[in-house]
Amino acid sequence: MQELSTTRNNHLIDPSLHVWGWEIPVYLFIGGLVAGIMIISGYFVLKGQYKKNVFSCFHLPHISLALLSLGMLALFLDLEHKRYVWRLYTTFQVTSPMSWGAWILVLVYPALFLNTLIRIPEPFRNRIKLFDRLSERINQHPFAIKNIGVMNMLLGTLLGMYTGVLLSSFGARPLWNSAMLWMLFLVSGLSSAAAFVHLIARDTFERELLAKADNGFLTLELFVFGGFISGLLTSTRVHQEAAMTILTGSYAPGFWVFVIGLGILIPLLIQLLAVNHKVRHSPVAPIMVIAGGLLLRIILVAAGQDTHWTLASFPGN
């Protein structure tokens, strides 16, 4: 037998770590969604689709600005020492992914804003002269527009990667300690973003295109999941036990039913039928994909906190 008992009973630490509640998964989800939207909208800008008012890429940048601000609000709500939040921007800590993320966000906002200026949304046109002038100036230089598109794609990729790297850098939590996590979060962000554009798109061509893209992202996500899980299962006992928390443990029902089943497989099937014109496009599949993306982060954040180095000696605890 092997038993470990402790007199420690610190709030949020014992009996198992639960320092991060709903705020961090929501922040990671919105970060991933915005990252995906930036990549998609950057691609559309690069392809010149911004000229068509009916295209949703016309709306994506300002929707992203609002979404990102919501994500930042969730992050802010999670902070325990809120009045010192400005300390994030008095330093750059090269070893801290959170510091990288804070500075990436400083670049993301202006990139999204520039993207918005390519076509200022109708209700905001002719209101602020400076913005109208900037928009005119940008539109006189097609090369600048292409650069804004590329910048959005690059920063979107960085943002999407960051949401995964943030967790995978925590070596103390074996479930997160995988080099595949950034890829999983990036692909999941792309898939949620494609589903989001699919949901709001009015143009048939755009809706078809995004549904097809989403099918690709969802399929890729399944492969990345395979890599993530097999990486853990072929690693040390600690990592194997960590993988078991989502495969067969207390998080397994949520993982298999909501993340894999209702979040990936079923919507993939519906969208495959839709793009092959067997069923009509409906909001059901994209909503399932978006909800699955959120649940993926909720489950991984919660399960990851439950995993620790003592799992090898005390499996199942």
Next chain:
Amino acid sequence: MARFGMVIDTAKCVGCMDCVVACKTENNVPEGFNRDWITTEVHGTFPTVQMEIRSERCNQCATPPCVYSCPTGASHVHDVGGIVLVTKEECIGCKACIASCPYDARFIHPEGYADKCTFCIHRVEAGMDPACVAVCPTHCMHFGDLDDPNSPVSKLLASRKHHSLMPEAGTQPSIFYLT
């Protein structure tokens, strides 16, 4: 540069929790929280069952993941003895340091900043032992410079079998347990 560490003789520790009370009193640790605690590990098969009682706290790692993950530099390695400290006016309470600690040695102080054992740096700088070491009734706890081969802690480590906690985590803890 000195590297402060602790050597704790598990053959002498009786788990009386004097160290826990001394720490709470010395450092005004808020109610419901602990910077140090007692862990009892029992292993083996009857009749060869073994029990180890340990006084545990932040391991003051030489490779501290809490410091590396801190986005503001609030968690840092102090010049004095390589002790890992938190500057509360720089801490934003993001809890990254807590998630990165394999020993779960940190907690969020009710005022919002990350808190943990400081090896009683205010006492150490005044030439005294940390409070937990000073009050131990069985003298099972020893504090000193691990980099000085002539220090009592180095001599104990050289002469006795010992282990640290979760060496596989690769954080190079500065607390050792004599067995």
